[in-house]
Structures are given as structure tokens and as C-alpha cells.
Amino acid sequence: MKRSQTIQPTGTAGQRIMIGLGAGVLLGLFFGEALAGLEVFGQAYVGLLQMTVLPYLVVSIVAKVGRLKVAQTKELGLAAFAVLILFVVLGISLIVCFAGLLPPTEGAAFFSSASEPASVGWQSLLTQFIPTNVFHSLAEGYVPGIVVFCLFFGGAMMLTPDKESLLDLLEICSAGLSHVNRFLVKLAPIGLFALTAAAAGTLRFEELVRLQAYLIMYAMASIVTAYVVLPAIVCNLTSIRYRDFVHAIQEPVLIAIATGKLVVTLPLIIEKCDGLLMQNAGRDQSSPDATASVLVPLAYPFPHLGKMLTFTFIVFAAWYSGKELSFLETLQVATLGAIFSFASPLVTIPYLLDQFQLPQDLMSLFVLPGFITMRLGDVVGVVHLMALSTIVSEYSRRSLCVRWNRLMPSLAGGLICIAAMIAGGRLYLTSTTLRYDLDQQFLALEIQSPHENVIVHAAADELPEQERSQRSTLERIIESGTCRVGFLPDAMPYCFFNSRQHLVGLDVELMHRLAKRLEIRLEFVPCSHETFLQRLASNEIDIAIGGVLLLPERLAKVGLTQPYRTATLAVVTQDHRRGEFGSWENFKNDPEVHLGANHIDVAKSIKRNLGPLRVEVIEPPKQYFTGDRPEIDGMVMAAEIGAVWNILYPNHTVVIPTPRIRRPVSFVVRSEDRAWLKFLDRWIDFERLDGSLDQLEIYWIQGGGTKTKPPRWSVIDDVLGWTN
Secondary structure, eight states: OOOHHHTTTTHHHHHHHHHHHHHHHHHHHHGGGGGGHHHHHHHHHHHHHHHHHHHHHHHHHHHHHTTHHHHHHHHHHHHHHHHHHHHHHHHHHHHHHHHGOOOOOOOOOOOOOOSSOOOOHHHHHHHSOOOSHHHHHHTTHHHHHHHHHHHHHHOOOOOOOSSSSHHHHHHHHHHHHHHHHHHHTTHHHHHHHHHHHHHHHHOGGGGGGGGGHHHHHHHHHHHHHIIIIHHHHHHHSSSSOOOHHHHHHHHHHHHHHHHHGGGGGGHHHHHHHHHHHHHHOOOOOOOOOOOOHHHHHTTTSSOHHHHHTTTTTOOOOOOHOOOOOHHHHHHHHHHHHHHHHOHHHHHHHHHHHHHHHHHHOOOOHHTTTTTHHHHHHHHHHHHHHHHHHHHHHHHHHHHHOOOOHHHHHHHHHHHHHHHHHHHHHHHHHTTTOOOOOOHHHHHHHOOOOOOOSEEOSOGGGGGGOOOOOSSSSHHHHHTTTEEEEOOTTTBTTTTTTTTTEEOOOOOOOOHHHHHHHTTTTTEOOOOOTHHHHHHHHHTTTTTEEEEEEEOOHHHHEEEOOOSSSSEEEEEEEEEEGGGGBBBBGGGGTTTEEEEEESSSHHHHHHHHHOOOOOOOOOEHHHHHHHSOTTTEEEEEEEEEHEEEEHHSSEEEEEEESSSSEEEEEHHHHHHHOHHHHHHHHHHHHHHTTHHHHHHHHHIISOOOGGGGGOOOOIIIISSSSSOO
């Protein structure tokens, strides 16, 4: 009777959690972004769940390990290590298998502003695993380090006499914390309702369309692992039935889905594992043998299968970029993924992208669906921990054996299931087309508040001759009501023609704002880097724009306004070569390096600072990006300009070498136009103080203009129209 009372509540609690999750999803879809505020209550519930995790781990690990025998501990560790190796091999095999889901296709990379490659943070990894200060590990929530400390302390307690009173106290504390956790699980429907309602109300489904291949592949691999492969291994090596095992994982899986935090499920996993073993073996609850109380915390710091499966993203990234990985390359991806699973995927994914010469821009595609993939990974993590703990516990009881009568049907059924999923997914993806459209989004940008009285000349030859007088430029502009602006046509994102052949850009929009203030007409005149000085000197234009860098070489020739922003010099190169340009020292004084520059002043500056490099001006820069100049190793230009070229040609990347070289960006006028120059300086101050420069920076430089979206779809808005 006692055994049934331990297991029976699972179904009722699981049903309540499912009702909470379902109600959250439905209300989120109904009310949309209006429920975003519920996330606060959901996060509060997650915090309550986390409250008991670390204290529970500390007292339970020390108490359980302290009661073990030395020989038993060695046996337990070897068994757990063997099962982990088995699971690693399984993870590698699954990644290789599900790589076959992706059909041949041509793709493109997604633009990201990140321009510096990440490296594997082994020092950070050691900090999490080695508790140099256990109190710091507790404060920071470094579970691996806490487990290491508890294992050492528990191991010392095994050899300590008169330990029973302390171990009894720790077990009492563990039981008390377990009661707290069970109470919090009863509140799960409310807390998880708040989390899912906020998530369903704010998640944009259109953002996930481009990721369907990765999501399908990862979801199928996760489902097969959690509900076919791991349960089959447990059922074939123990006497536990498939139905009982799946029933036991129900609650921790649902909590992991809703919270996105595997660590908060550890106490519940321990409880369910112990209950599952007692239900199937009739063991006494007070048995001193090794249980999940030791195995689950011990296994948690090690990579679980859900984390390993995230490296299917590298296979997807290659497919998305139009690069087909061979079988050996796919096997290498899976093996490296298993090794690097100890570190955060946010660190190791960029490293592997570099290793396989894939665009670093694709990292944003990995981050975007994190809400979904993190929860799928945690589902697999829950089942991974329960399967490992169950198998090793049964081994310690000498109850482990291969059920041959189950093995062959399970193997055949698993292979058929995997093959059917791969075939179905491949068939579906073959009928869909991935389309990179960020370049089109950028080229569709318009001036946000255009001035009405604007003329854009196709060529300088059509300009009527401008009146020469003794008046200052500012006086003439105000009296004539016309200001001529020389612009560089390919100086994206400062000046360029969009897909409608409208002249747009940050500098162009600033000129529109200036004309509105002065109530004058704007005439835009096309120039080149070589001719804008001549046109200024001949009085053909009154000001030159186009992201002009304020270089000392120019100060003696023209007048430059105060900087309105700061640019960083960068090298734009093919994505897989980014490591060669991480530091200016890497290619300083190297005659073999052949660089291009988008302006003669930039070329001179690079030669002056870096020695006898081969640098030549490439104008227009498009020659390099289209492959017309294959001998050029990279283009030196402002990072902001290079980032836009990266949008248009995403097989390149922007590398900002260290130490960073920053240059101010200004407008250019004639050196003798003191009044005009002073006026422009004060006008820039006004634009900066009222926030206009910051807003334009976000819109044109940081890509904010491409992220403007209508409100999230909801039933209340788009079906019923109540709020409209």
C-alpha cells in the first residue's frame, strides 16, 4: 500500500500540470502580447523551485555517499561511467542518422552584428567544476562544483567514525526539503500557466518559419531519444516496463518544458526514480544502498543527450549555407559536439562554425528558437538522468540483465521509427524553400520622416551653375532656399539607393531633418571619393556626406564638422578566414597580405600604421564581394559599412582586429565656410541632445529598421477585433 501511495499521485498532478500548460497556451493565443506581464509570476515560481535545489543536493549527496562502502562507491562510479559512454555513442549515432533528414538545397546565411569569433572558455569551465570557494559556487549556482565538493566531503565521511548522528541529521533535512519541493510541485499548474501564457502571447511564429528544418530535425531527434531509444534501453536491461517508465517521467518532463531549467527538476527526478525502483522491485524505502539521490546529482554535471543533440545545428548550418557535409565530416561534428558538450553551446557552436568554415552569422539562427530547443533538450535531459540512474541502481542490486525477448522487437521498432521520421521530414523539407531575405529588408528601408522639397540629380553635369557671391554659404543657403549635398552613392548605410531607387541612409535622413529645420530645398549631387573635394572647391556642392572618416590627412584640405558618431576600422573577409585578421599584429609587415580599401585615405592610414602592406583602393567595393578581385584577402573599411556589405554578401564577415582603431565620422564643407561649419556643429548638438542621433543609429546602423513588426497575432485583435 505504501508503494502505491508513492506513485499514484503522479497521474493527478500530471493532469493538473497539463491543464495549466494548455490553458496558458490557449489564453496566450487569445490575448497575445497583453499577457506578457504574466512572465513575472512565472519567473517567480521558477525562483521558488530553484530555492530548494542546491540545499537538497548538498544534504542528500553527503548523506547518501557517506553511508556507502568504498568498494560499492568504486563499483557505482564505474557503472555510471560505462552508461555515460554508452549514451555518448548513442548521441553521436543519432546526430549522424538525423543528418540524413536534410535534402540537398542551396541556402544563404543570416546577418548578425557579431563580428568577433568566440573561443571555448575552458577557464570558465574549470571555475564551474572546481569549487575553489564552495560558498562562491553556492552563491553563483555552479552545480558541477557543488557536486564535486559534496562527493569529496561524502567520501571523507565514509572513512569517518561516529558519523551516524550527522548523517541522520542530513537525511532529516533532506526529507524536509523534499516536502517543500512536493508542495511547490502542487503549485506547478499555476506557475506553469503564467509562464506558458506569457510565452504563447509573445512568441512570433513567423520568426520560426526559416528555422523549420532545424526545429524539425532537433524535435524528431529529441522525441525519438526521450520516448523510444532511452526507454527501450531501460526496458531491455531491467525489469521495468515501458509504460511505468514513461509514466514516471511525466511530471519532471512537463516542469522542464515549462520552466526551461533542468536543474529545478532534479529533486523530482530523484523522487520518481526511487519510487519507480520500489514499485518494480518492492525495495524497502529505508534501504542504505546507492539510490538516485547520489546518481542524479553525480550525473547532472556531465553532458546529457539533449545537450549533445543541439550540435545537429552545425549540420543544419552547413545545409542552410549550401555546403554539403560528407559522412566523415558529419561524424566529426557529432564527435566534437559530444566532447564540447561540457561547455555552453553559446561558446562551442561559434567555435564549430569556424572549424567547418561556416558563416558566423548563422549563430543568430541558433539563438532565435532557444525557447523551444532549450525545452526539448531539457526533456531529453530528464529522461537521460532517469535512465542512467535507473540502470546503474539496478546494476548495483545485481538485477541488470539483457531481456533478449524484448531486444529484437525494440531494436526493429526503433529503427523503423527513426527511418520513418527521417523519410517524412526529408519529404516535407524537399517541398519547402528557404529564402534569405534580410538583404531585401535592408534595401526596402525608407526615410522615416522625409522632407517634401527634395531633388536627387542623376549626375553632376545636369546641375545649373550656382551663383557666386561674397556672402557666406549659410547666408546664401537661407536666402536662396536651396542646399546642395554631395553624396557617395555606395556608402551604405550612410548613403545608398534602396530597391525603389530612393536615396536613403543615415546621412541622407539627417539632411532631410536639416532641410526641415531650415525650410529649404535639398538637391543631392552624386560624387566619388576623388571628386567631392573638387565639387566643394568649385562651389558645386555645399556639404559632402557619406560616412566620411575624420582623418588628420583631410584636416588640411577641407572643413570637417564635429563628429556625429564614431566608426571602427575593420577587415571584411571571407567567413572562414576571420581567424587570420583577429589582430592587426597578425598581418603587420607581412608582404604576402594583399588588402583592399574603400578610400585612399584609409589605404594610406593602414600603410602608415602597419608597415609595407599591399593595400589598394577598390572602388566600388562590390568588385571584391562579387569575386572579381580574388587576389584581395580582405577589405579595410568602417565596420558599419562592412556590415551592410555582409548583409548583401553573407558569405563574408566583419572582423574588428585588436587593438581597435576608432575614427570619428563627420560631414565635409569648405575650410573657409566658418559660419556654415559653426552652424552645423550646433545643429549636430541639438540632434544628439534630443535623441535623434541615437534613434537613427538604431534604425540604420544596428538594423532596427528591419525589425519593425506589427503587434503579435492574437484572437482578440485579429479575429474578434475587440481592441481595434
